[in-house]
Amino acid sequence: MRYSRSNEGLHRYTDPADGEVYVYGFPYVDQAPRIFACFDQPDLKAPFTFDITVPAHWRVLATGETTETGPGHWRAGPTAPQATYLTTVAAGPYASYHAQHRGTRLGLHCRASLADALKDDLGELFEVTRQCLDEGHRLFGSPYHLPAFDQLFAPEFSVLSLDHPGLVLLRESYVFSSGATDSERETRAVVLAHGISLMWMAGLVTSAWWDDLWLGQTFADYLAHRVTSEVTRFTGPPTTFAARRKGQAYAADQRPSTHPVSLQARDVASALLDLDRISYFKGHSALRQLATVIGDEALRAGLRTYVERHAYSTATYRDFLDALGSAPGEAGLDLDRWSDLWLTSANVNTLRLELTTRDGTITSATVHQSAPDSHPVLRPHTLGIGLYTADGRTALVRAAIDGDRTAIPDLVGLPAPELALLNDGDLTYAKIRLDERSLAALPALLPALSPINRAMVWASLLLAVQDGAHPAEEHLSLVAVMVAVEPELPILTEVLEQARFDVADRFLLPARRPAALARVAAALRERLARTGAGDQTALTLFRALVDFTDDTAELRRWLGTGSGAPAAPLPAGLHLSSDLAWRIRLRLTVLGALGPRELTAAHAADVGSGADEGVAKCRAALPDPAAKEAAWQRLFSSEEVSNYELLALADGFWHPEQAALTAPYVERFFTELPAAAAHYGDLTLDLLIKHLYPRHAAAPETLTAAENLLAHPALPAALRRAVNDLTYDLSRALEVRRSAEES
Structure with missing residues (x-):
């Protein structure tokens, strides 16, 4: 070979x-x-x-x-x-x-x-x-x-x-x-813990067939976040999961390719297609819910029995259920029913809390659960309901939800809250809809919530933006408020990335984008101005400012290019590392303020794989027709491109600021993709599609081009699936923009 x-x-x-x-x-x-x-x-x-x-x-x-x-x-x-x-x-x-x-x-x-x-x-x-x-x-x-x-x-x-x-x-x-940052070190610790968990859940006890590969990965993700938070110095993985990875499961679970956590794999190819964020992150969420219902010790006893029975051999998911069923503490739960509803059925439920009040007191409380017509499955949920007021009074009620309407009598008689928080503690997996009173209270009350609740709220708000239930502009305004006070690195990192690359670039009307980015950039500058040297948040805030700002003079001062003057000090005593320098160069390149000669000179002075990726990304981002064509040919016509270079070129190619320049390539993506599939393996092809799909081009003509490709009868299954899912995402962004234009 x-x-x-x-x-x-x-x-x-x-x-x-x-x-x-x-x-x-x-x-x-x-x-x-x-x-x-x-x-x-x-x-x-x-x-x-x-x-x-x-x-x-x-x-x-x-x-x-x-x-x-x-x-x-x-x-x-x-x-x-x-x-x-x-x-x-x-x-x-x-x-x-x-x-x-x-x-x-x-x-x-x-x-x-x-x-x-x-x-x-x-x-x-x-x-x-x-x-x-x-x-x-x-x-x-x-x-x-x-x-x-x-x-x-x-x-x-x-x-x-x-x-x-x-x-x-x-x-x-x-x-x-x-x-x-400590957030990045935490992520690394979680990845290490994931691999260590699989020494038992794959290496010691191996799945008997491809359709059970999900079980080890689901447990590894759940245990990686839990173990890291319990035995290492990194206490934030559950918050990071709620802010970042769980939202990726929600997005995947609503796409056309949604599937159960458990795989229906006939062979390795079908297993690979379905071993994705649903298997990892929805599965993780389902296990968290299971532990909430039966208790941690019952879940751990089931794990120990499973390993004891099947060490050095192979096992099935049925074997795991049998081991769990023998554990003390799970009595009263129908594991087969629970498994059918949570692990062998697809898509996500939506939960909404309805309160009626009189004279400042709750008189009735009902949780409404719904499911999409395509997957009409209602699940049992054990969750928390938190009540919060501006004067600091709080109440927390544990509730068991089942069916489309569940009365919560324990809330009756309690003081009416400004913020009613369903799924307090993020114990279940569901889309949460906040009522109008709670949404209005968020700017004042959100900072006082626990970190995991703040993360859960931000994930819920992003889902509401994607569903057209919460305006993208309001979301970005709340982000600007959040920047001033949020201390948690995982929340800062994820919310800022979502705000920039999802909400602003895809769901916000393009005409409103510059002003929205400027508001967040101003909030970032203000926070950085009062952030001291050595503060862990400084690097995250500065990276976000580079992404949000369109002030090329500011960017050039930090880089020290143009006039020959040395680089100006970065905010909060940060050091201009190679990584930060290439991030600044990319933003300057996108804005048309850095050219090929400067990129070549910078690359010559910074040898290494990081610089190779940085310069490739910047060259693909040059706002020049010849540079765009060169990057395109390298992506679609070269068999010598490594995965790293491919990702760099793809990540550098599209930018909303260059929409007019790259417009011809939107249709070319769909027409030339089948030929590319012929000389890329499935893993590389999947990376190419997910990183190069024109996500920001939410326009009817993009949907038409995608539909024309999907009508091709001989598309490879992996290509068809990835394009179909991303086209569904694009159609949702287009619908949100249309609604915003009409309002």
Whole structure:
């Protein structure tokens, strides 16, 4: 087989910093036969031994202990029985660091040119690894079962992680070569915890067939956020999940391709299509709801029984339900009914609280539940209802919801609130609609809510914008208010990204966009002006200001270009890292204030993969017809583009400020995509579609072009599905804009 630059089989990377070569196997779910000869299905677990020949100065890592048997000759294994899709090797002049933990050798590895950056974080990375391994032992009732646990930061890596037993591959961006916020470090810790959870939920007990792959991933995501918040210094993952990842599940669950959390997979191809944000994030939410209903200890007892019964073997979802059903504490819950409603049915419910009051007191309270006509399933929900007033009085009631109308007698007689918060604590998975009185109270009362409730409210508001139930302009006005006071990094990061790239770029009327961006930019400047050096929020605020501002003089001062003057100090004592410099250059390029010569000079002075991606993104963003055509040809006509370059070019291509310039490419995207599908693998094609689809072009002619493509009878299933989903998103944005124009 040929080496890959697109994470299909054995991936080969040449480091631009020093010319060294690195290789690693990317089996994913269906690529193991591109690495070694095998029948690739999860129930064929077997021990492996590999003999590997490499250049003499390379080291070898694998899903098994490796031994150098002679100069340039290594042996990996023999391993315990493991599935082919969980088996890999990696080789190259990697920089390696080791530690010990309870008899297990721990390893962290990266390419040599990133060694100094990794070295700075060894203490934190090893500490998180130890804490999560210990918690895994406690949760599953079984210690980590292999002699070594290696984590390799892999170059040109397309997913967050691949979690092979004993050798986890991680995205290289988690080696922080420039300033990183605690929010980013928290995300990295969650990714590490996810991989560690899968040492039990995939490596030790493997799904018997592709249709149960979701179970391990669902539990890994749930446990990663929970374990990290409970045993590491990072306490915010539940808030981060509520603010960021759960909203991605809501979006996916409403698209045409919505599907149950559990997979209906006939084969690996259909499993791959459905192993997505619904499986990960809706599944995570369903498990959180299950733990709310039956209790944490019953859920953990079920996990321990499952692992005890099926260690070193394979199991099915039915096996898991049987293990959970034997756990003490779950009595009274019909697990099969719960599973049918939550895990084997699709789409999302909407919940609305109706209160009637008299003389400042609640006289009746009812929760209304609805479901779309396409998926008319109503689910049971156990949730909190919070009542909040401006004078600081609060009340919290736990309620069990089932059916289309549920009376809540425990609320009757309580003082009428200014803000009535359904799903207080974010215990369930549903779209929450706030009443008009509560919406009006948000600017005053939102800052006083707990972090997880603030995150839940922001996610609900974004869903309301997407549904046309909350004006995009009002949403951005509330964001400007939030910027002044929000202390939580995950909420700041996610709400600002959503405000800029979803609400402002896609749902807001284009004519109103400049003024809305300017309001948020002004709020960011004001917050930064009173943010001291060393404040964790400073980097997040500054990155957002770069994205929101259209003041090219301000951007140039920070970059120190144009007049030859040195760069002006950044706000809050921040340092102009390579990452920040390329972010500023991208914004200047989009606004037409930075040209090809300056980009070339900057790239020559900043060697490395980060600079390669930065300059590729900027060149694709140049507001010049020739530059756009060159980027387009590279995307659609070159077979030598790595996944990293592809993503950089795609992310740099479209910008609302350049809508007139890129208008001809909107139709070209749909007409030229089938030809591109012929020379891209499914993973790369999926990345290309999701990053290059013209999301901002919410116009009738875009829908027409998309529909013409979807009418093509011979489209590959993966292409059809991705385009159909993104076209549905576009149609929703178009409908929101139409309604705003009419109002």
